[in-house]
Structures are given as C-alpha cells and as structure tokens.
Amino acid sequence: MFFLQILINSLVIGTQVLLLAAGLYLIYSVARMYHIALAGIMVSGAYSYYSLINILPALVALLFSVAFTIIMGILSYLLLASLIERKQGLLALLVSASLWFALKSLAAMIYGSGGKFLSEGVLSTFNLGGPAGINITQVGFYTLLFGSIIAISAYFILTFLPIGRTIRAIAQHSECASLVGIKENQVRMLIFAIAGGIAGLIGVFTAMNNSLTPSLGSDLIIMAFIAVLIGGVNFKGTILASFLLVLIPEFIISTNFGVSSLSSSWKMVIVFLLTLSLLILKPKGLFSISLRKS
Amino acid sequence: MKKLLFILGLVPVILLSGCAEDVVNNQASNAQVKTVKIGVIIPLSGDAAVLGEEVKKILDYQLVEVNKQYQSKNYNFQLVYEDGKCSGSDAVTAFQKLTDLDGVKIILGGACSSESLGIAPLLEDKKVIALSGWSSSKEIEGKSPYLFSLSNSDDGVGKGVAAELGKYKKVALLSEQNDYNQAMKKVVEKALQEKYPSTTIIANEEFPKGSTDFRNQLEKIKAAKPEVVFFNPNVGVTSEALVKQLAEIKDWNIPKIGAKTFITGSVLKISPATLEKTIVIDTPELNTPKVVDYLAKIIAAKGGNLDTLGNYYSATTLDALNVLTQAFVENNEDTVATRQALSSKTYQGYIGEIVFQGKTFVQGLGTAKFIIQNGQVVPLP
Numbered sequence: 316m317f318f319l320q321i322l323i324n325s326l327v328i329g330t331q332v333l334l335l336a337a338g339l340y341l342i343y344s345v346a347r348m349y350h351i352a353l354a355g356i357m358v359s360g361a362y363s364y365y366s367l368i369n370i371l372p373a374l375v376a377l378l379f380s381v382a383f384t385i386i387m388g389i390l391s392y393l394l395l396a397s398l399i400e401r402k403q404g405l406l407a408l409l410v411s412a413s414l415w416f417a418l419k420s421l422a423a424m425i426y427g428s429g430g431k432f433l434s435e436g437v438l439s440t441f442n443l444g445g446p447a448g449i450n451i452t453q454v455g456f457y458t459l460l461f462g463s464i465i466a467i468s469a470y471f472i473l474t475f476l477p478i479g480r481t482i483r484a485i486a487q488h489s490e491c492a493s494l495v496g497i498k499e500n501q502v503r504m505l506i507f508a509i510a511g512g513i514a515g516l517i518g519v520f521t522a523m524n525n526s527l528t529p530s531l532g533s534d535l536i537i538m539a540f541i542a543v544l545i546g547g548v549n550f551k552g553t554i555l556a557s558f559l560l561v562l563i564p565e566f567i568i569s570t571n572f573g574v575s576s577l578s579s580s581w582k583m584v585i586v587f588l589l590t591l592s593l594l595i596l597k598p599k600g601l602f603s604i605s606l607r608k609s
Numbered sequence: 610m611k612k613l614l615f616i617l618g619l620v621p622v623i624l625l626s627g628c629a630e631d632v633v634n635n636q637a638s639n640a641q642v643k644t645v646k647i648g649v650i651i652p653l654s655g656d657a658a659v660l661g662e663e664v665k666k667i668l669d670y671q672l673v674e675v676n677k678q679y680q681s682k683n684y685n686f687q688l689v690y691e692d693g694k695c696s697g698s699d700a701v702t703a704f705q706k707l708t709d710l711d712g713v714k715i716i717l718g719g720a721c722s723s724e725s726l727g728i729a730p731l732l733e734d735k736k737v738i739a740l741s742g743w744s745s746s747k748e749i750e751g752k753s754p755y756l757f758s759l760s761n762s763d764d765g766v767g768k769g770v771a772a773e774l775g776k777y778k779k780v781a782l783l784s785e786q787n788d789y790n791q792a793m794k795k796v797v798e799k800a801l802q803e804k805y806p807s808t809t810i811i812a813n814e815e816f817p818k819g820s821t822d823f824r825n826q827l828e829k830i831k832a833a834k835p836e837v838v839f840f841n842p843n844v845g846v847t848s849e850a851l852v853k854q855l856a857e858i859k860d861w862n863i864p865k866i867g868a869k870t871f872i873t874g875s876v877l878k879i880s881p882a883t884l885e886k887t888i889v890i891d892t893p894e895l896n897t898p899k900v901v902d903y904l905a906k907i908i909a910a911k912g913g914n915l916d917t918l919g920n921y922y923s924a925t926t927l928d929a930l931n932v933l934t935q936a937f938v939e940n941n942e943d944t945v946a947t948r949q950a951l952s953s954k955t956y957q958g959y960i961g962e963i964v965f966q967g968k969t970f971v972q973g974l975g976t977a978k979f980i981i982q983n984g985q986v987v988p989l990p
Contacts, residue, residue, distance in 0.1 A: 317832045324824045429658040430821065430846030437856040437880050447860040525821040526850050528656075569825045578815035579826055580786060 318570070319449055325565040326558070327455040327524070330462035333557035334517045335532070335539035336546070337469055338510030340553045343543060344486035345503045346399045348407040352391055353514040354536035355418030360384040360515025361522040361531055362422050365433055381515045388511020392504050399503065415536075423529040430526040438524070454523040461520075465513060466554060473550055482506065538586060545593045547600015555601055556593075560586055641683045645942070647933070648707035650700050650718030650728065650739075653692040656819050656845040659875070660720055663918045664743070665690065666911045667926040668717065675934050686934055693719050695843075697727025697788070704728045708735050714944050715740070715937055717929050721843075722746030722763075722789040729753040736944045738951070740933045742925035743918075746792035750969045755948055759925040759932075759960065761892040762970045763789070766868055767796025769890040769976040770839055773866055775805030781812035781835035781863075783826065783851075785842045793841055793868065811835055818843070821850040827858060837864045844870040844917055849879055856880040866890065872986060874916020881984030889986060893977040895920040900959050903927070921960065928958030 335353055342350040360380045367376035391414060398407040441456055443449040451459075473479035484492040485499055493499050514532075522531055538560050545560075546552025564585035568577050593601070649668060651661035672688055679686070689711050691703030700719050704727075707713045716739040719725040725744035732739055732755035740757045747764040749756060774780045774797065784794040794815075801808050812833040814826050830838060842848045848871050855861060856879070865884070869891040877884060904915060904923050915923045935956065940946035956963040966972050978989045 317828060320828050321825055324828070328822070423654070427658060428654040430656050430819075430850070432846075432849070432853075437853050437883075440857050440859075442859060450857055450859065452857060526846050528819075528821075528846075530819075565825055569829045576813065578786075579820065580815060580817050 316444070316448060321565060321569045322562070323449055323451050323455075325562050327451070327458050328565070329558040329561035330458050331517055331521050331535055332538045332542060332561055333466060333554060334462055334513050335535055336542040336553045336557045337466065337550070338513050339536075339539050339543045340546070340548065340550060341469070341482070341506045342510050343548060344482055345489075345499070345506050346395070346407070347402060348395065348399060348404045348411065349540060349543070350391065350395070350411050350507070350510065351408070351536050351540060352411040352414040352418070353510060353539075354532040355415035356384050356387045356391065356511050357514040357518035357521070357532040357536075358422050358529060359387055359418055359518070361433075361518035361527050362426055363515075364519045364522070365426070365431060365527055368433065377516075377519055380519055381512050384515025384518070385508045385512040388507040388509070388514070389504055391511065392507035396500065396503075419529045426529070428529055430528045432526055433519070433523045452524055454520055458517070458520045458524065461516065470550055470554075478502075534583070537583075541586065541590050545590055545597075545600060547597075547602050549600060549602045552600050552602035559593075560589065563589055642685050643683055643942075644685045644687060645715075645937070646687050646689050646711050646713045647930075648704070648711065648713035648716040648718070649688050649690045650693040650703045650707070650716060650724055651690070651720040652695040652724075653690065655694045655696075656847055657695040657721060657843060659845050659917050660743070661692075663913075663915050663923070664720060664926050666913065667907055667915070667918075667923055668930055670907045670910055671927050671930050675930060679934065679938060682938060684934075684938060688717075689713060693721065693724035693727075695721035695723055695787070697723045700724035700727035701731065704731055704737075708737055713737070714942070715933055715947070717742070717933065719744055721787075722749060722792065723787060725749050725756060725758065726752065726788055729756050732756055736948075738933070738937075738944050738948055740929050740951070742929035743922055744789075746789050747796060748788065748792050752969065754952070755944075756969055757951055757965055757971075758969055759928055759958075759963065759971050760922070761974045761976065763793045764796055765974070765976050766891055767793050768800045769978070770866060770868065771797045771800030771805065773888055773890060773978070774801060774837060774839060775808050777808060777836040779809055779811045779835045781814070781830045781833060781838045782810060783814045783816070783823075783830060783838060783840055783842075785818055785820070785847060786815050787818045787843055789870070790841045790843055797839065797841075819847060821846065823851050823854050824857070827855060827861075831858065831861060831863065835863060837866060840865060840867045840871050842871055844873055848873065848876045852876050852879050852883055856883040864888070869919060872981065873919070874914065877981070877984050877986070881981070884981045885983075887981040888989075889979040889981065890976055891979070892921045892974060894979070894986070894988060895924050895960065900924050903959070924959035928956075928960055928963060932956045932958060932963055 338353050339349055363383045364376050364380040367379055395407050438452040440450045440452050481497055481502055485502060489499055542556040542560055543553050546556035564582045567585055568579055651664050652658050653661045668688055675686055691707055693700040693703050714737055718741055720743045722744045725741050726749055729752035732753045738755050742759045744758045745760040745763045747762050784790045812830050812835055842851050865887040867887060867889055872889050900920055936947045936950045940950055952965050952967050964972050979986045980989050
C-alpha cells in the first residue's frame with residue numbers, strides 16, 4: 316500500500332508537470348520558443364480563482380479563471396508575435412521569462428507574498444480500501460482525470476485530426492506550411508490560447524491541492540521545460556519524460572530509510588542528475604524523430 | 610501716493626513679523642521635542658507575514674502609550690518598519706537602510722531567528738542595539754553584545770522536546786530547512802544522544818523552506834513506524850498545509866509533539882481532531898489578567914486576533930518596545946550606555962522580571978508542557 320500511495324501522490328505531481336509540458340511543447344512546435352511565462356499565467360489563473368471564489372460558485376469561478384488565462388495566452392502571443400516571426404527564439408524566451416517575473420511580482424503586490432488556501436479546512440479525499448488503503452484528494456483525482464483526458468485528446472488531435480496535421484506541418488517547416496495556405500498566425504494564437512487555458516486550470520488545481528503563493532509553479536515549469544527537452548520535443552517523449560522526472564526522484568526519496576535517508580531537498584538534484592544521464596544516453600531525446608536532410 | 614505706498618509697504622512687514630514670531634516659537638518648541646526613530650525588522654511578506662502583521666498591530670498600539678509616557682521628557686518615538694522577509698539577507702538590507710538612510714540607533718527585531726542572525730554581525734560596529742521579542746534560535750546566543758532577545762531560547766525548548774521524545778524507543782523528526790527549525794533540530798538530536806541513548810531516530814526528514822506538499826514525506830514517516838513524531842515546521846502557511854495534509858491520512862495513529870510555532874491558533878482551527886492529544890513543549894503561557902486584559906484592548910482597537918503570537922509573544926512585543934525606549938531614555942540616547950544597562954539591570958515587563966545578566970536571552974524562563982484537548986492548548990502539570 317505504501318508504494319501505491321507514493322505512486323498515486325507522484326502521479327498527481329507528474330500530471331501537473333505534464334500539462335505544463337504539453338503547453339510548452341505545443342507552443343515550441345509552432346513558434347520555436349519556450350514560453351515559460353506559462354508559469355506566470357498559471358499563477359494568474361489561480362489568483363483569479365481566489366478572487367472569484369467568494370462571489371461565484373466554484374465551477375463558475377473555475378470557468379472564468381480558465382477563460383481569463385486563455386485571454387492571457389492570446390495576449391502573450393501578441394506580445395511575442397514579432398519575435399516569433401523573425402525566428403528570434405532566444406529573445407522571445409527572455410521576454411517570456413520577463414513576463415513570468417512580472418506576473419509573479421504583480422500577484423505578490425496585489426495579494427501579498429504570503430501563502431493562501433483556496434479552501435478552508437481539510438480537503439475531501441477518496442479512499443480505496445478503507446482508512447488504511449489508498450488516499451487521494453478529490454482535487455488530486457480531478458487533476459489525474461483532466462490530465463489524462465487532455466493528454467489523450469491532445470495526442471489524438473495531433474496524430475489523427477486535420478488541425479493536428481496542420482500543427483505538425485508548421486512544426487516541421489513553417490514556410491512550406493504557409494505556402495500551402497496554412498494561416499500560421501491563427502494557428503499559433505490558438506495554440507497559445509489553449510496552452511494558457513491549460514496552465515490556468517492546472518494552476519487552480521495545484522493551488523487547491525497545496526497552497527497559493529506567487530511562486531506557484533516555479534518548480535513545475537522548470538521540470539516541464541526539462542521534460543520537453545529530454546522528451547525530444549516530441550509529444551510521446553514529453554509525456555514519458557514528465558512522469559519519469561517526477562516518479563524517479565519521488566520514489567528514490569520516499570523509499571530511502573534509515574541513516575542514509577535523503578530529504579526532499581534532494582529532489583531537484585536527482586532531477587538534474589537524471590536529466591544529465593538521459594541526455595548523455597539519448598542526446599536527441601527519448602523519442603526523437605530523425606528528419607531527412609534535404 | 611507716498612502715503613499709500615508707505616501703508617502698502619507696512620502690510621508685508623506686519624505680516625512677516627507675525628510669521629517670524631511663529632517661526633521663532635516653532636523653532637523653540639521643535640528644538641524641545643526629540644524625534645527618535647526606532648527601526649523594526651519583521652517579516653511583512655512571505656509565509657511568516659502573519660507573524661509580522663500581529664507584531665505591527667501591537668507596536669502601533671503601544672507606540673501611542675510610549676509617546677504619552679515620554680511626552681514630558683519631550684520625546685517623540687517613531688517606528689520605521691522594514692521587511693525582513695524572515696531571511697538573513699533581507700534583514701541585512703533592511704538594517705542598512707534603517708541605519709544609513711533613517712539614522713536609527715535602536716531596532717526592534719529581527720522577528721525570525723534568521724533575521725537576527727543576519728544583522729547580529731553588523732550591530733557592534735555601528736553601536737546599534739537590536740532587541741528582539743521573538744527570535745529563539747540558540748545560535749544567536751553570544752553573536753553580538755548589542756543583540757538581545759526576550760524569547761525563550763530553543764535550547765530550553767529543544768531539551769524539553771528531547772525529554773518527551775526520550776520516553777520512546779523509536780522516534781521520527783520532520784523539520785523545515787531554515788535557521789530556527791534547524792537549530793531546534795540540532796538541540797533535540799544532541800540532547801537525545803547525550804541523555805537518552807536508548808532512543809533512536811528512525812526517520813529524520815527535512816523539507817525546503819516554504820514547502821507546501823508533504824504527502825510523500827508523511828507516508829514515508831508512517832511507513833517507518835515510529836512511536837512518536839516531532840513536527841518542526843515554521844509558523845504560518847507551512848504549518849497549516851502540514852496539518853491539512855496530515856488530516857488526509859485517515860490511518861495516522863502516531864502520537865505527535867510540536868512547539869508553539871507548529872500549534873498556533875490558526876493551525877488549531879484547521880483540524881482540531883487531527884491535533885487531539887498532541888503534546889506541545891514551549892514557553893509557559895501567560896494568562897495573567899494584566900496581560901489578557903491589555904491584549905484584549907489591543908484587539909478591540911486594532912481588530913483581528915493575535916492567534917499566531919499567543920499571549921507570551923504578544924507580551925514580549927509590548928515589553929520589547931517598553932524596555933528599549935526606557936533604557937534608551939534613561940541613558941540619554943547613548944547606545945553604549947544603553948547596551949550596558951540592558952545587559953546588567955533588571956526591568957519589569959508583562960512577562961515579569963526581565964534580566965539578561967550579560968547574555969543574549971532573557972534569563973529565568975522555563976519551559977512548559979501542554980496538550981491539545983478539544984481544540985484547546987491545555988497546560989499539563
């Protein structure tokens with residue numbers, strides 16, 4: 316039961332990383348930049364939910380918060396559009412990082428930098444196998460549920476639907492894609508909007524499951540970024556990498572007892588060692604695609 | 610025409626002479642009132658901000674009383690707040706701003722032990738006195754002759770915790786990685802090793818400062834099957850998140866021990882059932898009518914509550930301001946003489962007799978044991 320409990324808890328964290336990584340991956344595919352401001356959009360979504368929850372029902376507040384982060388995704392695209400078109404990925408990354416810090420600081424100024432809780436009291440849990448069985452908070456369960464739905468849907472759309480082929484076309488060769496009539500800017504804006512909405516949703520769920528601070532998502536976005544890199548900028552690779560980066564460190568730390576026990580402060584050290592190992596073993600990523608050079 | 614000009618010329622002279630008289634009078638009265646700035650370094654942001662907010666509430670109220678008290682001596686004290694963010698580096702920045710820009714010579718703070726440890730090395734050079742009502746890490750003892758604390762040293766509390774843990778064979782610790790909690794952990798570990806060798810720490814877990822996800826660590830501790838767990842997080846959201854997640858584990862049957870940074874009023878409200886029968890080791894509670902009534906007045910005037918500070922640290926907040934201003938005035942604003950006075954004399958405060966006897970921490974405080982019953986912290990004999 317202990318290992319199953321650690322697995323369930325880690326899968327929740329892994330799903331949080333996956334959803335951010337999926338947004339990063341989709342944006343990188345169409346824009347060739349890493350939009351780490353998704354962490355700032357995630358925080359904005361969580362704080363907007365915090366503001367609305369006292370005046371609206373929970374579901375309505377959630378929908379409004381996601382709508383708000385969709386708009387933020389679009390606005391962030393408009394901010395970066397010219398850099399993306401000029402293929403200035405590094406500069407776009409710097410602007411995206413600045414946007415993240417600005418959103419974080421704004422949240423701290425408006426709401427204070429102290430932690431807050433989105434719900435009072437103890438979170439409701441689902442129990443499998445009675446009190447001594449497996450516990451998962453309801454929020455954690457919905458994170459897994461929505462995460463699975465979004466990940467499977469994204470994979471299905473990217474692989475089988477026309478819009479997925481459009482995205483892959485832009486990812487492979489944006490100039491040729493525009494020559495065949497694909498409206499790159501519209502597709503990019505759509506992707507930024509979707510990624511923003513997903514970031515907002517996961518921001519609310521993460522804040523509900525833990526607590527809300529302006530630094531919410533800081534560790535998650537770093538792990539999501541690493542997941543995209545070691546996944547080989549490939550959706551299957553991103554999914555696998557997101558869970559590997561969470562499950563392996565969590566299991567190493569959680570199952571290490573006695574004198575040699577590692578504290579949770581070692582988590583990011585293990586993540587980086589794992590990243591280094593995977594990049595040495597598979598420098599092009601876990602599921603890299605070999606492209607024919609023309 | 611000449612007469613008109615003469616009269617017109619007289620008007621400004623008459624007016625200005627009246628102003629001059631006012632200026633002279635004001636200058637004379639201003640010269641008599643001495644405005645003294647007192648720096649305050651407390652966490653006004655971050656997870657421990659709740660502590661800083663309650664301290665500010667008390668200090669703002671008490672400042673009015675202090676100024677009334679010293680009005681006859683023409684003193685006007687002003688508090689200048691700086692955010693220490695419960696961190697040494699931010700406390701140093703705050704200290705430099707207070708001393709270089711605001712010219713303060715006396716400081717209340719730091720609140721967190723990290724803040725006091727941060728500013729301690731800077732005090733003697735500038736002859737600035739820092740009196741903390743709240744810093745408790747034993748690491749600050751002897752760090753600076755200009756640093757004083759009205760708190761109980763963690764040395765005493767940690768030994769009290771070790772005495773409680775020493776009743777068991779297998780114990781677990783869960784500590785936050787910050788100066789206060791790490792110092793407490795070291796005291797507990799050392800005391801267990803020296804005085805209770807038959808007690809083994811079978812799980813000694815730590816988490817980064819400000820963490821809010823403890824689920825896997827709690828499961829790990831549970832799986833190690835200790836007989837008791839000492840919870841050692843800092844005050845604020847960290848403690849609250851820890852109790853919330855502890856409450857999610859329905860089959861947690863392991864007894865719990867904590868200090869008052871873990872068991873604050875806001876934490877007790879989250880899940881009284883989870884904390885039932887938790888043993889708390891800390892400074893004896895102050896429930897004298899003098900303290901209780903005065904704090905009630907502050908709450909009535911300022912609103913909110915003082916749940917995080919509790920009675921004792923609310924009283925030390927009052928005493929810190931009162932004692933510091935008293936010593937400063939009695940020694941004619943000479944900080945060298947003030948330091949000497951604080952170090953050697955006895956003062957009276959809400960916490961009783963305040964005497965440092967050349968040490969950093971106030972002397973003569975003991976520790977007490979409490980138990981959580983029905984959501985209340987109840988003293989044990």
